[in-house]
Amino acid sequence: MAERTPWSLAGALRGLRGRKTIDDSTWEDLEEALLVADFGPDITEALMAQMRAQVAKYSTTDPEDLNRMLREALEERLAKHDTTLKLSDRPAVVLVVGVNGVGKTTTIGKLAKFVANSGRSVVVGAADTFRAAAVDQLATWAERAGVDIVRPQMEGQDPSAVAYQTVEWAIAHGTEIVIIDTAGRLQTKSGLMDELSKIRRVIEKQAPIAEVLLVLDATTGQNGLAQAEAFLEHAGVTGLVLTKLDGSAKGGFVLAVQERTGIPVKLVGNGEGIGDLAGFTPHAFAAALIG
Amino acid sequence: MATFGTLSSRLTETFKNLRTKGKLSPADIDGTVREIRRALLEADVSLNVVKAFTGAVRERALGDEVNRALNPAQQVVQIVNEELVAILGGNQRRLQFAKKPPTVIMLAGLQGAGKTTLAGKLAKYLAKDKHTPLLVACDLQRPNAVTQLEVVAKNAGVAVFSPEPGNGVGDPVKVAKASIKYAIDKQHDIVIIDTAGRLGVDAELMKQASDIRKATNPDEVLFVIDAMTGQDAVATALAFQEGVDFTGVVLSKLDGDARGGAALSVVSETHRPILFASTGENLDDFEPFYPDRMASRILDLGDILTLIEQAQEAFDEDEAAKVAQKFATDTFTLEDFLSQMQQLRNMGSIKKMMSMLPGAGAMKAQLDNFDEREIVRTEAIIQSMTIAERRTPKLLNGSRRLRIAKGSGMSVTEVNALVNRFEQAAKMMKTVAKGGVPQIPGMGPIPGAGYGGKGKVPLKKKGSKSGNPAKRAAENAALASGVPLGGAAAGGSGSGFGLGSAAGGATVATGAKAPPTAEELSALQKMLGRG
Numbered sequence: 001m002a003e004r005t006p007w008s009l010a011g012a013l014r015g016l017r018g019r020k021t022i023d024d025s026t027w028e029d030l031e032e033a034l035l036v037a038d039f040g041p042d043i044t045e046a047l048m049a050q051m052r053a054q055v056a057k058y059s060t061t062d063p064e065d066l067n068r069m070l071r072e073a074l075e076e077r078l079a080k081h082d083t084t085l086k087l088s089d090r091p092a093v094v095l096v097v098g099v100n101g102v103g104k105t106t107t108i109g110k111l112a113k114f115v116a117n118s119g120r121s122v123v124v125g126a127a128d129t130f131r132a133a134a135v136d137q138l139a140t141w142a143e144r145a146g147v148d149i150v151r152p153q154m155e156g157q158d159p160s161a162v163a164y165q166t167v168e169w170a171i172a173h174g175t176e177i178v179i180i181d182t183a184g185r186l187q188t189k190s191g192l193m194d195e196l197s198k199i200r201r202v203i204e205k206q207a208p209i210a211e212v213l214l215v216l217d218a219t220t221g222q223n224g225l226a227q228a229e230a231f232l233e234h235a236g237v238t239g240l241v242l243t244k245l246d247g248s249a250k251g252g253f254v255l256a257v258q259e260r261t262g263i264p265v266k267l268v269g270n271g272e273g274i275g276d277l278a279g280f281t282p283h284a285f286a287a288a289l290i291g
Numbered sequence: 292m293a294t295f296g297t298l299s300s301r302l303t304e305t306f307k308n309l310r311t312k313g314k315l316s317p318a319d320i321d322g323t324v325r326e327i328r329r330a331l332l333e334a335d336v337s338l339n340v341v342k343a344f345t346g347a348v349r350e351r352a353l354g355d356e357v358n359r360a361l362n363p364a365q366q367v368v369q370i371v372n373e374e375l376v377a378i379l380g381g382n383q384r385r386l387q388f389a390k391k392p393p394t395v396i397m398l399a400g401l402q403g404a405g406k407t408t409l410a411g412k413l414a415k416y417l418a419k420d421k422h423t424p425l426l427v428a429c430d431l432q433r434p435n436a437v438t439q440l441e442v443v444a445k446n447a448g449v450a451v452f453s454p455e456p457g458n459g460v461g462d463p464v465k466v467a468k469a470s471i472k473y474a475i476d477k478q479h480d481i482v483i484i485d486t487a488g489r490l491g492v493d494a495e496l497m498k499q500a501s502d503i504r505k506a507t508n509p510d511e512v513l514f515v516i517d518a519m520t521g522q523d524a525v526a527t528a529l530a531f532q533e534g535v536d537f538t539g540v541v542l543s544k545l546d547g548d549a550r551g552g553a554a555l556s557v558v559s560e561t562h563r564p565i566l567f568a569s570t571g572e573n574l575d576d577f578e579p580f581y582p583d584r585m586a587s588r589i590l591d592l593g594d595i596l597t598l599i600e601q602a603q604e605a606f607d608e609d610e611a612a613k614v615a616q617k618f619a620t621d622t623f624t625l626e627d628f629l630s631q632m633q634q635l636r637n638m639g640s641i642k643k644m645m646s647m648l649p650g651a652g653a654m655k656a657q658l659d660n661f662d663e664r665e666i667v668r669t670e671a672i673i674q675s676m677t678i679a680e681r682r683t684p685k686l687l688n689g690s691r692r693l694r695i696a697k698g699s700g701m702s703v704t705e706v707n708a709l710v711n712r713f714e715q716a717a718k719m720m721k722t723v724a725k726g727g728v729p730q731i732p733g734m735g736p737i738p739g740a741g742y743g744g745k746g747k748v749p750l751k752k753k754g755s756k757s758g759n760p761a762k763r764a765a766e767n768a769a770l771a772s773g774v775p776l777g778g779a780a781a782g783g784s785g786s787g788f789g790l791g792s793a794a795g796g797a798t799v800a801t802g803a804k805a806p807p808t809a810e811e812l813s814a815l816q817k818m819l820g821r822g
Contacts, residue, residue, distance in 0.1 A: 032338060035332060035338050035522070036337075036338050036522050037522070038335075038521040038522045038523070040333065041329050041333055099519070099547070100403070100544060101402070101403025101404060101405055101517065101544075102403055103402065103403055105434075109434075130572070131408075132407075132439045132443050132446070133435045133436075133438035133439035133442050134439075136434070136438045136439075137433070137434045137435040137436075137438075137439070140434035140458055141434060186544060186547040186548075188546070188547050188548045217403060217517075217519075218523075219517070219520050219521060219523045219524075219527065220517075220519050220521055221334075221335030221519065221520060221521020221522060221523075221524075222333050222334070222335055223335070223548070224519075226548055227519075244401070244402065244403075244490070246490060246492070247401070247490040247491060247492055247523070247527070248490070248491050248492050248523055248526045248527065248530070249521065249522075249523035249527075250522070250523065253521060272402075272432070272433075
């Protein structure tokens with residue numbers, strides 16, 4: 001991930017390091033770099049204050065020191081939460097949620113492959129019965145990943161029913177991991193958000209839900225926070241997946257999301273290939289950010 | 292969600308402090324500009340645009356024009372609005388059609404921006420205007436994108452050209468080229484090319500998009516961008532501008548609570564106009580983009596013009612005139628009330644309509660709780676009355692009310708509340724019909740209603756007159772049928788009467804007016820609660 005991501009923050013900070021001493025323009029550049037990386041005004045202000053305090057404390061004037069302190073601060077903030085996926089239940093049910101077009105179905109395809117590669121049996125449930133051809137899209141991914149799929153019995157079927165049948169199928173066949181796709185929904189549509197709560201309740205009748213993964217698009221800005229809070233409330237999100245990190249977007253808003261909601265980033269997606277999914281490592285993420 | 296504050300609610304908050312002041316000191320302006328900067332950043336407006344914007348606002352706010360104005364704070368609001376409109380493009384532009392059909396429209400954008408859905412919406416929109424669009428499946432990359440487009444085309448009732456199965460098979464450039472010939476043969480006058488999503492940094496795919504463009508020579512290349520996009524919007528837009536040189540922008544997912552930021556940035560950095568806005572998952576949730584209205588939306592002045600347009604579509608002018616007559620002569624009955632309500636329901640979702648009203652941002656939480664079925668219940672109550680009772684509500688004594696409650700499956704209390712509200716609404720409407728436009732709460736900032744402040748005085752008084760505040764609060768909290776009722780009466784008749792002045796009215800003038808303060812909002816809610 002680190003090599004492929006063209007962080008412009010890194011570029012901006014490189015210019016910053018070229019200077020001899022820390023002066024006003026250094027601070028301005030730093031603030032600008034953080035804002036452009038989508039960290040948002042709150043986190044930016046907090047980081048700026050922290051950096052100023054540290055620079056004063058160690059009375060350093062070397063931009064190189066500032067850079068190192070920034071990386072450490074970011075790493076520390078990012079590493080506050082446990083980023084491992086918990087899939088120890090049998091079956092381990094993973095519900096994947098998010099707004100429209102963030103890459104839920106693609107993420108499921110990659111995740112299914114990822115888990116299947118480590119020798120676990122996987123079934124995916126096509127509970128996105130709303131969008132045109134979403135079921136076929138998931139079926140293609142399931143085929144590529146070589147896993148089973150439970151399809152809706154008819155068009156426009158209640159997604160909760162599909163989720164239920166998928167779990168039922170998994171229990172009957174002794175499948176270890178169940179991954180359920182849901183339709184994209186904007187967090188402001190309360191009716192659709194309630195539907196998500198229902199899917200959750202219905203699944204829990206048969207098996208506890210191991211993980212609810214919220215997929216966030218790295219190109220999203222501060223609205224990512226609103227998304228995370230709403231999905232946390234309605235779906236009980238336990239982890240974040242950050243997708244489209246192979247683009248020019250910075251995804252800095254996840255730090256704000258993580259701090260505000262306490263939900264850790266667990267996976268990152270960085271391409272359209274089936275292998276383009278990786279676990280989240282705060283160290284690598286921060287390093288990629290700072291360059 | 293309320294805690295984050297969208298751009299509109301942040302600015303509303305900022306201006307609340309400003310509007311209580313008679314004169315502005317440079318420190319006031321600096322403080323406000325800082326708030327605006329923060330609000331814009333939180334709304335994902337790109338940093339460069341924020342800098343330019345706040346600079347311009349600050350300069351103008353410090354200038355003479357502000358301090359000479361009667362109310363300097365309102366002047367600042369006007370400046371912000373004007374600058375927003377200026378950035379958003381000032382004027383709207385329509386699709387350019389080719390002199391010799393077919394007109395070719397190509398869609399491009401990041402993955403998940405909403406291109407395929409948009410293709411369907413655009414096709415349906417054009418088909419409504421008697422065009423015969425052809426959808427072309429050039430997204431041969433994403434699994435089953437071709438199938439999705441075929442389903443979308445079927446739902447939109449338009450033709451689709453999909454010679455290749457997709458999923459990585461086939462050459463999009465060839466498909467695009469062949470589609471033009473196909474369209475000419477089959478006499479389609481518009482060709483809409485759906486392309487695969489691609490990242491701005493992906494040089495290879497950019498080249499492919501550029502090849503499709505060269506092969507088809509489109510009249511319009513539309514760049515579809517998600518309204519939720521962050522700071523990256525500008526980088527992506529510039530990459531696409533360089534790669535395929537789009538001619539216009541479409542803003543998708545505008546029905547979420549992120550609004551404005553990306554739109555502002557993209558338009559100001561690429562100088563390409565936003566042509567359309569996509570506002571929902573249904574194929575009809577699609578509208579032309581109005582820069583001036585968007586500015587008002589960002590400033591939380593509501594989207595009165597869109598609202599009026601919808602009202603115009605749904606309401607029968609004659610019917611409205613009749614109702615107006617009834618209001619004026621005090622012969623408005625529960626029967627008319629019922630038909631008004633049914634008309635209102637023709638306009639579609641009440642929630643959607645309410646959210647277009649000024650100050651609706653602050654009411655977002657209440658709006659979310661608002662239950663559309665409340666209208667159905669109110670209808671049930673009225674329908675459980677005899678014709679005589681509907682015409683003369685005075686007939687309604689205790690036993691009649693009990694019968695009605697049983698008949699409609701509601702409690703007597705609810706029947707009582709309805710009758711009370713109806714009486715108050717009728718009284719209010721009577722005043723309105725006689726020319727008291729500013730007293731309609733939802734229609735406050737209609738153009739021609741004078742400069743903000745004045746119109747609001749009667750509103751406040753009216754609100755405070757409305758009786759026991761605790762009871763009001765309780766009613767508001769429950770958001771009893773009051774909202775639909777008040778909304779029904781106010782929205783319905785208001786559009787009927789106010790159209791003449793509103794349609795011709797300048798939006799900028801509307802926008803110039805200050806958004807309602809919290810107390811005015813609560814007054815508004817009180818009005819709605821009892822209206």
